[in-house]
Each structure stands twice: as structure tokens, then as C-alpha cells.
Amino acid sequence: MDRVRVELGLRSYDIVIHNGALEQLPALLHEEAGDKTRVMLVTNPVIYKLYGQKVQKNLGMSKEELIIALVNDGEEYKTMAEAERLIDLLIEHKFDRHSLILALGGGVIGDLAGFVAAIYQRGIDYVQIPTTLVAQVDSSVGGKTAVNHPNAKNMIGAFHQPRLVVIDPLVLRSLSQRDFLSGLAEVVKYGLIADRDFFDFLRDNAEKINAREDQVIQQIILWSCRIKGYIVENDEREGGIRAILNLGHTFGHAIERYFGYGHYRHGEAVAIGMGMAAGLANQLEMLKTDDMEKILELLKSLRLDFPDPEIPAEHFMRLMSMDKKAKDGRLRLVLPTDIGKVQIVVM
Ligand SMILES: NC(=O)c1ccc[n+]([C@@H]2O[C@H](COP(=O)([O-])OP(=O)(O)OC[C@H]3O[C@@H](n4cnc5c(N)ncnc54)[C@H](O)[C@@H]3O)[C@@H](O)[C@H]2O)c1
Missing domain, CATH: 1.20.1090.10 (Dehydroquinate synthase-like - alpha domain)
Structure with a gap:
């Protein structure tokens, strides 16, 4: 299992890269993000079907502990409206500063879920589980999060580093x-x-x-x-x-x-x-x-x-x-x- 440490003082984190890393997600989360009593998995229906259901099963958490938030597939859903919808869910399910967001998807999901993590209660932990090559080599690393404005891409955003990035290159097999x-x-x-x-x-x-x-x-x-x-x-x-x-x-x-x-x-x-x-x-x-x-x-x-x-x-x-x-x-x-x-x- 390869690890790249991004040294940023209190905001430091590991990028774990391993063929098959998804299988080890529960242990990695436990090690790096501690035991979280509430987790929201943000993904889209395509990725949920391919990998999300497996992740959900592996995590072995109850329905109250693990909330699945599906965002429609596409750049057009990287919006403030979707961010607000996710925040509504976080409030409804009583997420607090000790809760965790998991971003399972490409750059669209990572940017959106990261943005929500950055602004909800002034910032909660999130973990990136990138599933496209763009996301694995670029968007999941570095803490740039954003949604689009109708007139300009990535205009509304924040810097918010993830707690951990888990990269499983094998998921790229299904990528177009x-x-x-x-x-x-x-x-x-x-x-x-x-x-x-x-x-x-x-x-x-x-x-x-x-x-x-x-x-x-x-x-x-x-x-x-x-x-x-x-x-x-x-x-x-x-x-x-x-x-x-x-x-x-x-x-x-x-x-x-x-x-x-x-x-x-x-x-x-x-x-x-x-x-x-x-x-x-x-x-x-x-x-x-x-x-x-x-x-x-x-x-x-x-x-x-x-x-x-x-x-x-x-x-x-x-x-x-x-x-x-x-x-x-x-x-x-x-x-x-x-x-x-x-x-x-x-x-
Ligand atoms: N934050 C940053 O630093 C940063 C850097 C680069 C790009 N970005 C942002 O990333 C976004 C683009 O990301 P992207 O190229 O990953 O696009 P994307 O997230 O739209 O994913 C592309 C397509 O691949 C599908 N998909 C994802 N994983 C898959 C898998 N394993 N198998 C099959 N299909 C899969 C998705 O459902 C989607 O249809 C843009 O919004 C861009 O602004 C951000």
C-alpha cells in the first residue's frame, strides 16, 4: 500500500493508493478519521451502483449512522442548490462537527461534497474517495472545493483539506x-x-x-x-x-x-x-x-x-x-x- 503524506501542519493528511483499497476502507477510516457516529456518503447513482453499494455494505453501519446522499450525474449539478440540499440533509440527520462526509466519485462529487464539508458548521471532516483519473491525480488532492455559478465555473468555493484520500486505481476499469x-x-x-x-x-x-x-x-x-x-x-x-x-x-x-x-x-x-x-x-x-x-x-x-x-x-x-x-x-x-x-x- 503506497502512501503520500501531504504535510500542512494541522491540516496534514495521507493519500493512500492501492489496487483494491476500497476493500480496506473501513480500517483506513477507523485509523485516520477515528470512529464517527454519523457519516454521509455523497455519490451519484452511476457510481453508487458500481461501487457505492459495496462501500455501504463494507462500512457495516446502521441506516441512522450512514446516510446515502445521491446527486444526479453531471457538472450541471455542481451547484449551490445541490449544496443546500445536502446541508438540509445534514441538519435533518443532526450532523455535527464530529461527523464525516465521504465523497465517492469524480471531480464533480469531490468538489461539491468538499464544499459542503467546508461550510457546514464552519467546516467538518471529509474523506475523498476519487473514482475518475482526473479526481485521483488532481481534484481530490489539495483542498480546492467549489460549486459553479450560472455564469462562471468554480466561482463559489473554499480551501478545505480532506482528512484522508483513498485511491483505488482498479475502479478506473469501468471509466470511459x-x-x-x-x-x-x-x-x-x-x-x-x-x-x-x-x-x-x-x-x-x-x-x-x-x-x-x-x-x-x-x-x-x-x-x-x-x-x-x-x-x-x-x-x-x-x-x-x-x-x-x-x-x-x-x-x-x-x-x-x-x-x-x-x-x-x-x-x-x-x-x-x-x-x-x-x-x-x-x-x-x-x-x-x-x-x-x-x-x-x-x-x-x-x-x-x-x-x-x-x-x-x-x-x-x-x-x-x-x-x-x-x-x-x-x-x-x-x-x-x-x-x-x-x-x-x-x-
Ligand atoms: N478541486 C480541484 O482542484 C479540481 C481539479 C480539477 C478538476 N476539478 C473539477 O472536477 C470536475 C471534473 O471531474 P471529472 O473529470 O472527474 O468529472 P465527473 O466527476 O463528472 O466524472 C466523469 C464521469 O465519470 C463517471 N464516473 C466516475 N467514476 C467512474 C468510474 N469509476 N467508472 C465509470 N464511470 C465513472 C461519472 O459519473 C461522470 O459521468 C470539474 O467540475 C472540475 O472543475 C477540480
Whole structure:
């Protein structure tokens, strides 16, 4: 069983990564979160059927102790209205500061359940049990929780670290190829921003990754969590280094906004964005052509070489400058300068 410790003083926690970890959930919860008399399992009907029922059975708690809260599947349910509905349930079932929320699902469930945990009674414990690759390598680690506003994604949120993250890579077996690739884009991002060895590992194991071999998938999740954990430890609230996690994202957000959310998966837009960032860095003579080509080749070998969408340049620039990360109307782009190294450029 692999563990990555995220050191944040009183808010420190473990990320447990293990093929089959779901089976060991009761023991892990007992060890890390103590005995909770009231637990709310937040999930969606798809995941409940696949894994939730098993989790419920394994926990062996009574109906009064374990409340199942189902949220409809989809980004459109990551809303304030759903958060309020969950809070109504918490109040109805007399949850207090010693209670626990379990978030079993992808980034949508994790962000929503984490947000509710952050604001209910000014913050209660929650445990992330991520079931998509995006959630296992990205959203479940780092404590960013949020719901969407009708006019803007992730506009209402809070930083609230989980007590524990339990990752069972085997649940990815049922994940669609599209969702798998979306998460893989974030995995590649870690290699580009922080670690040449990881980049080489991804290149050398592309075939095994494409075949979703259990052992190699577990390894890339572990490596990704180590990198994300390290970055979060050094910049919990995104005042500095955490911004490098946005490689490809400013381009990606512009693409998502242009086509309307839902047309592209977030990771698809990020993959296109990383290719664009490498191209721009090369044009600005910040990145050698050879390295740019290596980046594009890796994207291709992992089937992340989506064609560049056709967006008029002026329109694209306007959309990029609307990015949440822009400051005083100036763009802040994360651009690669070498394999495993990036620089933030203000334009
Ligand atoms: N908090 C953060 O730091 C952070 C980081 C990245 C993304 N996010 C957020 O994450 C969300 C996207 O997350 P996502 O890509 O996981 O999408 P998602 O949660 O919508 O999950 C994608 C789909 O996969 C299904 N699913 C989940 N697990 C499955 C499994 N094991 N087998 C089969 N199907 C499964 C879901 O029901 C859903 O239909 C966005 O809202 C984004 O804003 C947050």
C-alpha cells in the first residue's frame, strides 16, 4: 500500500493508493478519521451502483449512522442548490462537527461534497474517495472545493483539506476512454511542469498506459500525487508555485468557453492547451524545437493529440484574457522552458 503524506501542519493528511483499497476502507477510516457516529456518503447513482453499494455494505453501519446522499450525474449539478440540499440533509440527520462526509466519485462529487464539508458548521471532516483519473491525480488532492455559478465555473468555493484520500486505481476499469484520457492529460502535465524522469517514464510506458495495465496505472497515479502533494505543501492557497499547475489551462479554458462547457472534456482542452503552450514557448525562443517535438510526440503516443480547434485569433485572445488567473487585465501564461521546467510569463 503506497502512501503520500501531504504535510500542512494541522491540516496534514495521507493519500493512500492501492489496487483494491476500497476493500480496506473501513480500517483506513477507523485509523485516520477515528470512529464517527454519523457519516454521509455523497455519490451519484452511476457510481453508487458500481461501487457505492459495496462501500455501504463494507462500512457495516446502521441506516441512522450512514446516510446515502445521491446527486444526479453531471457538472450541471455542481451547484449551490445541490449544496443546500445536502446541508438540509445534514441538519435533518443532526450532523455535527464530529461527523464525516465521504465523497465517492469524480471531480464533480469531490468538489461539491468538499464544499459542503467546508461550510457546514464552519467546516467538518471529509474523506475523498476519487473514482475518475482526473479526481485521483488532481481534484481530490489539495483542498480546492467549489460549486459553479450560472455564469462562471468554480466561482463559489473554499480551501478545505480532506482528512484522508483513498485511491483505488482498479475502479478506473469501468471509466470511459474519454474520461480516462481527460485525466491522462493532467498526468502528462505533471511530467511537463516538474519532473523529466516522470516524462521519460510516460514516454517509455505509453503502450502499457494505453492498455491501462493495472500496475503502471497505479504508478502514474502515485507519481502524480507526489508531485501535486509537493506543490500544495509549498503553496496551499495558490499565492505562488501552485500557479504552475495551470500549464495548458489558460488556453484550455478559452477553448472550453468558446465551444460551451461540455463540448470538450476539461482534460481534452488542457491537452490541446499544453500543445499550444509548447508551440508558443518555442516561438518565443524559450523552448528548444527538439523539446517541443518531444512534448508533441508524448501527447501523440498517449492519444492526446487532438486537432487544434478553429477559433479566430482575436476571439481566442479575448477569451484567454477573461481567465480567472489574469491579473489587471494581463495574461499570466505558464510556458515550458525545458522538459520538467516551466516559467510564468506575464503578457
Ligand atoms: N478541486 C480541484 O482542484 C479540481 C481539479 C480539477 C478538476 N476539478 C473539477 O472536477 C470536475 C471534473 O471531474 P471529472 O473529470 O472527474 O468529472 P465527473 O466527476 O463528472 O466524472 C466523469 C464521469 O465519470 C463517471 N464516473 C466516475 N467514476 C467512474 C468510474 N469509476 N467508472 C465509470 N464511470 C465513472 C461519472 O459519473 C461522470 O459521468 C470539474 O467540475 C472540475 O472543475 C477540480
